[in-house]
Every structure is written in C-alpha cells, then in structure tokens.
Amino acid sequence: MKSYSWLILFLLGSLVVFAAAPLIGGHGVSLESILRPDPEDPAGTIFWDIRLPRVCLAWIAGAGLAMAGMAFQSLFRNALATPFTLGVSSGASLGAAVGVRLGWGAALFGLSGVSVGAMGGALLAIAIVYGLTRLKRDCTTSAMLLAGVAVNFFFSSLILLLQYTADFYDTFRILRWLMGGLQMVGFEAPLRTLPFVGAGGLLLAVLVGELNLLSVGEELAASRGVAVARTKTVLFLAVSCMVGAVVSVCGPVGFVGLMCPHICRLIVGPDHRRLLPATILFGGAFLVASDTVARTVFAPTELPVGIFTSFLGGPFFLWLLLRGPKSS
Amino acid sequence: MSEPALEIESLSLSIRGQSILSDVSARIGAGETWSIIGANGAGKSTLLKCLMRIHTGWTGHVRLHGQSVADLSQRELARRIAYVPQPGGDQRFPYTVREFVRMGRFAWSGPFGTAHPGDADAIESAMKRADVEVFSDRALGTLSGGERQKVFIAAALAQGSDMLMLDEPTAFLDYRHQAEVAEIVHALNVENGATILSVTHDVNAAMLTGGHALALRGGEVVWTGPTGELACERILGLIFGATFRFLDDPVTGLRLVAPQGARTPS
Numbered sequence: 001m002k003s004y005s006w007l008i009l010f011l012l013g014s015l016v017v018f019a020a021a022p023l024i025g026g027h028g029v030s031l032e033s034i035l036r037p038d039p040e041d042p043a044g045t046i047f048w049d050i051r052l053p054r055v056c057l058a059w060i061a062g063a064g065l066a067m068a069g070m071a072f073q074s075l076f077r078n079a080l081a082t083p084f085t086l087g088v089s090s091g092a093s094l095g096a097a098v099g100v101r102l103g104w105g106a107a108l109f110g111l112s113g114v115s116v117g118a119m120g121g122a123l124l125a126i127a128i129v130y131g132l133t134r135l136k137r138d139c140t141t142s143a144m145l146l147a148g149v150a151v152n153f154f155f156s157s158l159i160l161l162l163q164y165t166a167d168f169y170d171t172f173r174i175l176r177w178l179m180g181g182l183q184m185v186g187f188e189a190p191l192r193t194l195p196f197v198g199a200g201g202l203l204l205a206v207l208v209g210e211l212n213l214l215s216v217g218e219e220l221a222a223s224r225g226v227a228v229a230r231t232k233t234v235l236f237l238a239v240s241c242m243v244g245a246v247v248s249v250c251g252p253v254g255f256v257g258l259m260c261p262h263i264c265r266l267i268v269g270p271d272h273r274r275l276l277p278a279t280i281l282f283g284g285a286f287l288v289a290s291d292t293v294a295r296t297v298f299a300p301t302e303l304p305v306g307i308f309t310s311f312l313g314g315p316f317f318l319w320l321l322l323r324g325p326k327s328s
Numbered sequence: 329m330s331e332p333a334l335e336i337e338s339l340s341l342s343i344r345g346q347s348i349l350s351d352v353s354a355r356i357g358a359g360e361t362w363s364i365i366g367a368n369g370a371g372k373s374t375l376l377k378c379l380m381r382i383h384t385g386w387t388g389h390v391r392l393h394g395q396s397v398a399d400l401s402q403r404e405l406a407r408r409i410a411y412v413p414q415p416g417g418d419q420r421f422p423y424t425v426r427e428f429v430r431m432g433r434f435a436w437s438g439p440f441g442t443a444h445p446g447d448a449d450a451i452e453s454a455m456k457r458a459d460v461e462v463f464s465d466r467a468l469g470t471l472s473g474g475e476r477q478k479v480f481i482a483a484a485l486a487q488g489s490d491m492l493m494l495d496e497p498t499a500f501l502d503y504r505h506q507a508e509v510a511e512i513v514h515a516l517n518v519e520n521g522a523t524i525l526s527v528t529h530d531v532n533a534a535m536l537t538g539g540h541a542l543a544l545r546g547g548e549v550v551w552t553g554p555t556g557e558l559a560c561e562r563i564l565g566l567i568f569g570a571t572f573r574f575l576d577d578p579v580t581g582l583r584l585v586a587p588q589g590a591r592t593p594s
Contacts, residue, residue: 077420208441209434215421216431220413222382224487225406225435270421273441 006268010281017285018059021292022051026299049185056190057249058182058291058305059284062256064197064246066283067204069257070264070275071239074215075232076133076144079265079320082257083243084313086144087125087151089254092247094155094162095121097174099248101162112248115192119244125151126240180251180306182291189249196245201280203238207231208272215270253287253306255313260286262320332391333358333491333523334379339388341378341547348374349386349547358393358490361517361524361539363555365531367568371547372527373414376493379525380411392491406435410484412494415477415501422467425479429455429464432486450486458482458512474505481512491523492516498533510537531558532584543567559583 023029029043029051037044069082076086083089099117132147159178163171204211210231213221222228246253264278287305290312294303334356341349349371356362364372377383379390381402390397392408400408410432423431429451436444455461458478468476477497484492494513498506514537516522528534534541535555543551543563550566558564564572564585571589576582 074421079420206439209431209437212423212427212431212441213434216419216423216428217413219377219382220411222402223380223406223409223411223413224431224483225401225403227402265421269427270423271427 004274007274007277007281010264010278010285014059014281014285017288018055021055021058021288022047024292025051025296053187053190054182054184054291055288056187057184057193058288060190060193060197061182061246061250061253062260062287062290063280063284064193064200064242065253065256066260066264066279066286067197067201067276068239068243068246070261070272070279071204071211071235072257073261074211074272075235077215077217078144079262080258080317081144082255083122083247084252084254084257085317086129086148087155088122088129088240088243089247089252090152090155090159091121091123091125091128092118092244093121093178093252094158095119095124095244096177096248097159097162100174100177101166101170112192115245115248118248119241121155122240122244122247123237125155126236130236176304177251178306179304180253180309181304182250183302183304184249193245193249196242200238200242201276203234204272204276207235208276211235211272211276212270215272251304251306254310255316256283256287256290256309258313258320259316262316332356333360333393334525335389335391335394336379337389337391339375339378339386339390341374341383341386343385347547349378349544352388352544352547352549354542354549354552356523356525356540358523359517359521361537362526363534363537363539363541364525364527364544365529365534365541365558365567366544367529370544370567372529372544373495374547375544376411376495376525376527380409380493381405382411403435406487406489408489409491409493410487410489412477412480412484412492412497414495415473415480415497415499419468422469424465424467425460425471425482426451426455426464428468428479429460429483429486432483433488435487446488450488454482454485457485457515459508474501474508477501477505477509478512481509485516490521491525494524494526496527496529498528498530506533513537531564534558535582535584536580545569556582559585 027043027046029047033041033043034047065083072081072083072086073079095117096114099114128151129144129147133144136143163174166174210226213224213226218228260283261279264275264282268274268278290308291305294305294308297303332355336352336354339349339352352375364375366372374383378386381397397405432454433444433447433450436446455464458481460478460482463471463475468479471479497513498509501509513524517524526537535558538555541553541555541558542549545567551563559574561572570587572585573588574583574585577584
C-alpha cells in the first residue's frame with residue numbers, strides 16, 4: 001500500500017478513536033443525552049465536562065510527545081532517543097515539582113509557574129545530555145542513553161529530595177502527578193497545552209526538509225544547505241518547550257515518544273514529509289486509546305495512563321535495543 | 329588560467345589551539361579538475377569541509393566567482409557547490425535511494441519541504457547519470473559500498489551546482505566501482521564543464537584524473553602544479569615523507585608510482 005494511502009487510514013483511524021473514546025466508560029452515554037443534556041441525567045455533564053476534554057487533552061499530549069520523540073530521534077540519529085530516555089521528561093518533572101513545592105502560583109506571560117518550571121527543566125535536561133554527547137564527540141546509542149540515564153538519576157534524586165522535604169499534601173500531589181495522568185475537568189488544560197503543541201507541530205512541519213537531512217548526518221545536512229547549528233538550536237528549544245508544556249499538565253507519560261514514531265516509520269518510511277503527519281495522528285490516537293483502556297480496565301478504579309504506557313513501552317524499548325545494530 | 333571559480337586566500341583553521349590548516353591559498357579556474365593530495369591527517373578533508381562551511385571558525389578569504397562565501401547563506405552555498413562525503417558511515421533510518429537523492433534538492437525547496445519546479449527532472453537525470461536507477465526503490469543501507477557511493481554522487485548531482493567537491497571518492501571501492509565513479513566525475517567535467525575538487529591520497533588516481541594538484545602536508549600547501557609532474561621523487565618525498573619506485577605505463581605514457589619505503593629521500 002502506498003504511504004499516502006496509509007496517511008488517509010491514519011487520519012480515519014485517529015478520527016474514529018477520537019470520536020469513540022468519550023462514549024466508552026463506566027457510565028453509559030447515549031447520543032440523545034449528549035445532544036439534549038438533561039439536568040436529571042449526569043450523562044451530558046460526563047460527556048461534555050469530563051470525557052471530551054480528557055480525550056482532547058490525551059490527543060494533544062499524545063501528538064506532542066510523539067512529535068517530540070520523532071524530532072529527538074532525527075536530531076540524535078537514533079531510534080532510542082525520546083523525551084523519556086533522554087531525561088527531558090524527568091527534567092520537566094523536576095521543574096514542575098519545584099513549582100509545586102515552592103507554590104509558584106504566579107503566572108508568567110499567562111503560563112503557570114509549574115509550566116514555566118517544567119519547560120525550564122526540560123531545556124536544562126536536553127542541554128546537559130546534548131552537551132555531554134558533544135563533549136565526548138560521541139553520539140552512539142550507549143553514550144546517549146548513559147547520559148540520559150545519568151540525567152534521569154540526578155533529577156529523580158532531586159525530586160525525591162523535594163518530596164522528602166515537602167508536607168504530606170504536596171508529597172502526594174507530586175507523587176500522583178509523577179505517575180502521569182489525564183484526570184481533569186473542563187477545557188482549561190487542553191487549551192493551555194494546545195498552543196505549544198500546535199506551534200511545535202507547525203515549526204516541525206516547516207522544517208521537514210531539515211529534519212530529513214539532519215537524520216542522515218550533520219555534515220551532509222550542512223553541505224546540502226542546512227544551517228545546522230541554528231536549526232538544531234531552534235528545534236531543541238521548541239521541542240523542549242513542547243515537552244515541558246505537556247509534562248506540566250499530564251506528568252511524565254512515558255514511551256509515547258518512543259513507540260509512536262518508530263511504528264509510523266515502519267509503516268510510512270523515514271521521510272518526514274509523511275512521517276510527521278503520521279506521527280501526529282498516530283500519537284494522538286495512541287494516547288487516547290491508552291487512556292481509555294487505563295480508565296476502564298479496572299473500572300471503577302482509574303489507572304494513571306503513564307503506568308499503562310510504561311507497561312507497553314518497557315518491552316518495546318528492550319525489543320528495539322535487542323534488534324541489533326540497525327537500531328543503534 | 330581560466331576565470332577563477334574559487335579563490336582561497338590565506339585560509340587557516342585552529343581547533344583547541346592546534347593548527348589544522350595554515351595559510352592555504354589557491355586559485356581554481358572554472359571547469360578545472362583539481363586533486364587535493366596528501367598523507368593521512370594532512371588536512372585535505374578539513375579543507376573541503378571549511379570550503380563547504382561544514383567547519384566554521386576558520387580565518388582567511390574564500391571567494392566563489394568573485395563573491396565572498398561569507399556573504400552567502402548555507403542554502404546559496406549549496407546551490408553552487410555540491411559535496412560528496414567520504415564513503416562509509418552507517419545510515420540509521422531506511423531512506424530509499426530516490427528519497428536520498430531527492431534530499432540533494434534541499435537548497436532549492438521551500439518551507440514544508442515543498443518541491444521546486446526543476447526537482448523531478450534534476451532527480452531523474454542525476455540518478456540516470458550516476459547509474460543508480462535500477463536500485464532507486466531500495467533502502468540505502470542494503471546497498472554495497474560501491475553502489476552507495478554512486479548514490480551519494482547522484483544526490484550531489486541533483487544539487488544542480490557547477491562545482492563538485494569529493495572527499496576520497498574511491499577509497500574502499502573495488503576496481504570496477506573505482507572506474508565507474510571516476511568515469512561519472514570525468515563526464516561531468518567534460519560534458520557540463522563542472523569544476524571538480526577531489527581529495528585523495530592516491531597519487532596514481534590523481535595523475536590518471538589529470539588536471540591540477542594541490543599538495544598538503546601538516547595543514548600547509550607544500551606543492552601546487554599539474555598532476556603529471558607529481559611523479560618525481562623530490563615532490564612525493566615532500567608530500568608523503570616516503571620513497572617511491574616509478575613504473576612507466578605503456579598505455580597512457582604516464583609514470584605511475586609505487587611506495588617503496590618510509591624514509592624521506594635526502
């Protein structure tokens with residue numbers, strides 16, 4: 001099947017998942033109760049105020065994390081580079097946890113202190129990992145993963161320190177948030193995340209040619225006309241902000257950025273002109289579906305979606321690692 | 329000498345206090361073929377990378393048809409010079425040959441990866457010229473070293489520039505692929521008038537290619553002249569710090585060389 005036909009399938013699949021997910025759950029929701037909400041029946045409220053915003057957030061966050069994974073994989077030329085493995089998610093978590101611990105309620109340019117903290121943490125993490133691989137002049141899988149592991153450990157220990165020194169309420173908030181979840185009411189959270197994911201996606205779309213060339217090598221990219229240093233700086237900044245924005249709302253939902261771009265690359269190929277839209281559509285649908293499973297499988301108890309994606313992602317990561325030199 | 333296509337004036341590069349290239353100057357005429365020769369670590373590849381602005385931070389002046397390269401964006405530079413890197417290097421993502429050759433058109437494409445009107449023709453003719461059409465839908469990683477090198481040349485041809493820089497284009501290739509690559513490059517020079525700069529440490533290859541040679545040792549230019557004059561014990565000793573035997577080739581009439589020892593002739 002041609003890769004453009006696959007894209008149409010991805011679009012239809014993503015739409016179906018998006019439309020079906022809010023209808024699934026412990027409380028049955030009929031079309032009638034959605035279109036004509038009855039004050040006596042909570043179905044309308046459940047659909048409009050709880051499930052639909054949650055599905056929107058899951059789609060936006062999934063698309064954002066998948067795009068971020070795709071961009072990191074191209075920039076590091078490595079299928080194992082993702083926000084999670086590079087320590088960017090834990091950097092964002094630390095920033096957000098600092099925000100929670102210090103009670104940063106004040107907004108900066110309309111962003112909450114927690115969001116700004118998460119973006120700052122994400123940028124710090126990517127700067128450290130990228131700096132380490134540049135310093136060692138070594139962008140191999142092992143060097144990059146070790147740098148990511150080191151950053152993860154370091155930031156995790158700082159998060160533990162924060163939790164240890166926090167009171168019971170803040171500790172619980174940080175811990176619960178670290179599990180990664182999409183529980184919220186109303187459209188505020190999706191609307192807060194959308195501009196960053198939208199702007200990040202637009203920037204990646206503008207730079208698809210650059211991403212293609214960077215993924216085959218920086219020297220080759222420069223010789224074909226890519227302003228390598230400037231493009232990489234812009235991409236690292238934008239993608240880290242995008243991860244920070246998602247993580248500050250949903251927590252560090254792991255492995256979406258690893259699995260989605262990889263599966264899409266297997267289906268539509270590595271050319272970013274097709275890979276980017278496929279990754280957005282698949283990533284969005286993937287997190288919506290994962291969240292739907294997470295909130296229904298042990299109903300009425302809802303699992304945080306981060307637990308579910310990590311459950312899938314761990315074995316996937318090992319499979320990629322064991323596939324041998326092709327993926328390294 | 330024909331009109332200079334490329335003028336290099338006092339180009340120097342130091343990395344962490346260590347001099348890599350020192351005061352390199354040359355005038356390359358349009359349509360000429362130049363071999364940049366020297367031993368391993370002489371700075372040959374680095375010189376090409378400085379000219380392509382893959383390495384930055386060098387001092388000196390480089391002019392393309394009279395215009396300073398400092399005034400050109402990376403895209404504008406890529407429209408004028410195409411570069412073929414050293415063979416080897418793994419490809420981590422499974423791009424097909426056609427997708428890879430298409431990337432050679434980057435300098436002409438717009439944002440969102442939109443195509444330039446000349447793209448399709450340029451890609452087809454580059455693939456035909458480099459004789460890679462037969463495996464156009466195969467993934468780059470599945471090709472042999474020789475086939476892959478021809479694909480890299482096709483991608484550089486698709487770039488549509490009138491100057492081609494090649495870094496050790498035939499290193500690690502078997503004899504058949506060496507000959508094929510040499511023929512493609514030669515045809516480009518003769519039929520399209522392209523200016524060719526090719527890095528090599530193979531004196532015989534440089535002499536068989538013909539044209540001019542720029543010899544580097546320790547980052548400095550030690551000799552410049554027609555490649556036919558390279559077969560001289562004094563010059564080769566100066567470049568390589570080794571002694572050579574000389575063998576007359578009855579077909580071309582050239583004096584070819586074979587290494588003999590690692591001592592500099594006195």
